[in-house]
Amino acid sequence: MAAEWGAVPGRLRGRNVLDLFRPRATAQLDRLGEALRLGHRSRYRVEVCWLPVSEVEARILALAATGATTAAVGKAVGLTVDGVNYHLARLTRRWRVPNRTALVAKAYVLGVLSPGRWPPEPAGQRLRSTQSPHMPPEGTR
Structure with missing residues (x-):
């Protein structure tokens, strides 16, 4: 264990x-x-x-993996800077990692973030659309 x-x-x-x-x-x-x-x-x-990572924590980790600032992460998830720092500090203590970079790496190792995707997204999140972003919507060709 x-x-x-x-x-x-x-x-x-x-x-x-x-x-x-x-x-x-x-x-x-x-x-x-x-x-x-x-x-x-x-x-x-x-x-x-x-214990699963909460949906908010998974989104925070995904945004942190993109290199977003704490303020930008807070704006995206609807939290204050202190709220984002609270969640990051909680995960850092829980996973016993020294910094944000190690926290993101641990999230990939534990399967919280989907590997091979950019921008990073939580592993449980499904793609909203199966269409390529470079293809026009069906019926408009």
């Missing part, structure tokens, strides 16, 4: 695991909590999934 976050196991100690993962079923956490309360030390399996 630590390798997925680019850390050694000891560096995850003290971090809130719910900041990194979401349990698939809350009943699993209830069972684990009860076992811990009773002092049981057995290993309990809990199925988790990675």
Whole structure:
């Protein structure tokens, strides 16, 4: 698990695991909590999934990948400069990267941004049109 976050196991100690993962079923956490309360030390399996990046964070990352300034990113997504900085700082801490360049690189590695596209776009976003931008719309030829 630590390798997925680019850390050694000891560096995850003290971090809130719910900041990194979401349990698939809350009943699993209830069972684990009860076992811990009773002092049981057995290993309990809990199925988790990675916490997704929010739609706003994905758009901010895509715009940051284009080299846009913080002010330009804020204008494009409807946030203040402080709001954009909040999201970038949150992702920087969560992914444990030192700067914006490393943050964008990590977004590509984690599959948050679609590789091979310019301008960058979030991986889950589908193309709005299957037509080439250089072709006139159908029926106008």
